Amino acid sequence: MNKTILLVEDNPSDIELTKRALSKSRIANELVVKEDGKEALDYVLQECCAPGALLPALILLDLKLPKVDGLTVLKTLRSDERTRRIPIVILTTSSEQLDISSSYDLGANSYIRKPVDFNQFVEAVNSLGLYWLVVNEAPPY
């Protein structure tokens, strides 16, 4: 139950808002934040895949990231045997058709556009946390 959520987000304000939204939704899982794509990949593929370590239960991935962008992170994780089943939810500001379709093509489990309104944002985080951490049956490893 005490599995980690990985948040890949470079905007400090959004990081804090996400944390706030999670806590308001009573989601008590440990939240790991990585602020660029490279850090995120290093964390998942090296730290989490080390013996005895656990993979994150859910990855919240922004698309626009420094160094390695979100779509590349998604593609890399999906092409690695060890990580290809981790639920990955794209959480981004973009509503471009191309971004949405590319994300799904690369194997994103869900695509959520961050609403400007904070209340709606809290609602969105609440529902995705509830769904992916409680309702959904996690993949076996």
Added chain:
Amino acid sequence: MKSSSESAISNIANAIQHGNKRFSYILPVFVLLSVVLGVLIASYLTYERKQLQLSINNDLASIADIKATQIANWNSERREDAIQMFSTPLLQSMASKYIDNPADESLRKQLKQWMQVYFSPADYSWMALLDANGDLVLSVPADRGAPSQLHNEYFHDAMDSQGIVSADLHRDVDDHGRKGSEIFMSMWIPVIDPQKPGDKPSGVWMVQIDPKISLFPLVRSWQVTSKTSESLLVRKNGEYVEFLNDLRHTSNAALNLRFKIEETPRLPASLAVRGKEGVLEGIDYRGKKVLSAIRKVYGTPWYIIVKMDKSEAYASFWQRAILFSLAGLVFILLLSQIAAGYQRKRDRDWLLQQVSLEQEKHRLQENYEMVARHWQTTFDSISDGILLLDKNANILRANKAITDNSRYDAAAIIGRSCWKVMHGTNKPIEDCPLPQVMASKKSATAELQLDGNWVALTIDPILDNDGNIAGTVHIIRDISGQKQAEKALRDSEAIFRELFEHMSNGVSIYEPLDDGSNFVIKDINAAGEKITHSKYEEIVGKQVTDAFPQVVEKGLFAQFMKVNRTGKASSFATYNYIGDELEYWLDNYVLKLESGELIAIYNDITERVKADAANKKLNEDLEQRVVERTAQLAVANKELEAFSYSVSHDLRSPLRGIAGWSTALAEDYSDRLDSQGKMYLERIVNETHRMGQLIEGLLKLSQISKAELCPTQVDLTDIANRIIERLRDEYPERNVAVNIQAGVYAQGDLHLLEIMLTNLIKNAWKFSMKTPNAIIEFGFGVQDGQQVYYVKDNGAGFDMAFAEKLFEAFQRMHKASDFPGTGVGLATVKRIVNRHGGRIWVEAIPDNGATFFFTLEEGKS
């Protein structure tokens, strides 16, 4: 036509009758053939019958012979037996002694032994020794009594004659002493003691012969199987003939059946006893016709008859006769069929021949009539007048061109002399070439005036087989038109000469050399002289390559050759540049006349070409500029895309931060904020919210410009209805009258048209929210031949002075507090309409509603 075909039919009908007479000999030949065949069959059958009869007769005779011989032999054997007994002294002596002393047992034994030996061969059924009184002394077999009284006669005969007496076939009690009788023969042999010759016999031996054992089988035996054949033995008995053996066809005949000889002259048995011998035809005891062979059996009173029913004897013959007759009949029938078929074929061929002859005749007749019509029609169709004259110049025929002239009525001119009719003179007129033709026997022509017109007269002689003139043909052609045409041509020539000399185009006329290798200049007009810088006198008569050597180099000469060869007119430009500067430019048009002459028409268009070149350069510059601009535009579009992406992504993030942290502030620090502070925070959140919507609207606008069109048939009525439905759900408190025209369709992108209509209808809904009886209409009509759609409301309206700005982004007509909005809705609508190749415009009156009109696919519908 009809009458001729009817006559053809009647001819054919005659031909049919005629044809039947011709071929009627077939029938007698056929009858004769049948008779000959019948006679042949009959005589053959007669011969066959004779042969058969002969063979049957032979068969019957030989069987009868054999049987007669066998029976005679059998009879003589019996007699021999009797003689042997009679002349055996020891036996006679013993018998005599035993009769005298019947008690002598040894003698009886001896006699009995001997009798049994004697008895053992076939044919004998009983042997008895009688004493002189006829009493039985000894018998084998022993259990038989004395012979019956019937035999007294034989006994006494034997006693009296002292010789052997034979008793012919007779009935007697059967050998077992049963009731009834059987047929027997017997031998009566007197017993004479050899030591006492001359004495009265002391007794008689009686030997009974059973004919069933050998005789009757001998009679009955037959080598071949036959249904009716039989042999019979008869003898004469007084007036009767008596049958001795049992017969095949009737029972119990032996010694019972008899016929009176007198009454049965054809009965073979009667014939036999009358002494006839050989093979005879007769009627047997059953009344049937039979063939019989009769033989006397020597040594007996018997006659053997071997017979066979005639029906059986000739059965095979009759079968064969019927077969032959049938075969003959079939053959004759077949023959008759063949003969009939042959006759029919002959008839048909002959008829077909007649029909085709008739048709050929008919065709020739028609052909002849057609040829005559051809010639008559041709004769009459020729527009020249034609007269056929006999050798005395009397008119025989005149064609229609002559007789159509009322002066020469056909009835009035035929038979009259030519000059009388044509000229009203008594002899040929002076110009007439007829006398010359008559003399020379060759055709001649003259032009002369007739009825005030000029005519050309041609006279051809018609020669007979001997080469003498039989008549003449006069052909009269009206040449007054020709004379006029000649004058017209001269006038026309003058007009064209004037034109030629004074036109501004240069014209040269060339005549090709015979081999087409060059062209001689025939003429050139004044403009031509000027353009080519030449003088008429200097170039006419020269070859073109001599007069203008540069034509070869410039390709014009090749063009002349081509036009001369193909006959097709063509244009060709010749020009020359000195450096970049154009010296001259001639536009040549070369054509070939029917006469074979070439004509070149040319213009000096040097100035025009110079002007065109300047124009062309200008156009090229313009095109280059368009290409550059297009490239710039493409870059701008790219930048715009990047911009809109960054707007969507980057501009919204801080906005969310502002909204988020304001909310956090309001939540976490509400106890430290007074009501005004809280209100400010709420304002901040609202403003960010609005900004978010603005960004959203802008993005949609840019997306519409980028989206690919996917045109289909779109049901606008349906879309409008659904939009209204959604609005009613969203604003249940509002009561708006909606009037949507049914069956409004458009060709376009479903998604974009839906966005467009949504914007327009929402607008109408929004701007009529303060109107008490709000009405929204959607429909379409035709205006200037164009389908125009409209969305109309009776809401706030606006001043038309600002109508131009209405469709630009972020332009608003109303205060946000009156009617909230982003100001991109109508800009979106306009872009969608533009992308569909349509126009949008608006008519509005402040406080009195607005109507938005739009078209789609203008120029396409």
